Amino acid sequence: MSTIFFSYSHVDENLRDRLETHLSSLRRQGIISSWHDQQITAGTGLGEAIDNHLNAADIILLLVSPDFIDSDYCHAQEMRLALERH
Secondary structure (H helix, E strand, O other): OEEEEEEOOHHHHHHHHHHHHHOHHHHHOOOEEEEOHHHOOOOOOHHHHHHHHHHHOOEEEEOOOHHHHHOHHHHHHHHHHHHHHO
16 A cells, blocks of 8 residues: 655645545555645644654655745745655
8 A cells, every 4th residue: 555645735725635535446445545734633743743754655745836835834844855755
């Protein structure tokens, strides 16, 4: 099973949800699992959880939009780490 990490601007959360819906048949078949920051539980360090899942992901999807480009965190943290892994 391949793990997908979604990197996106929170402004685009509805688009991420729609993409997950499109991928649901692959999830049901056990081909993929996905993770995004809305799955972080209370008391868990945000940066540490994101870094751990980003480093463990088989596939990193950057949902690039104007809001993604405008986000310092998406650009400086998630996109940088994804490019380093590439």
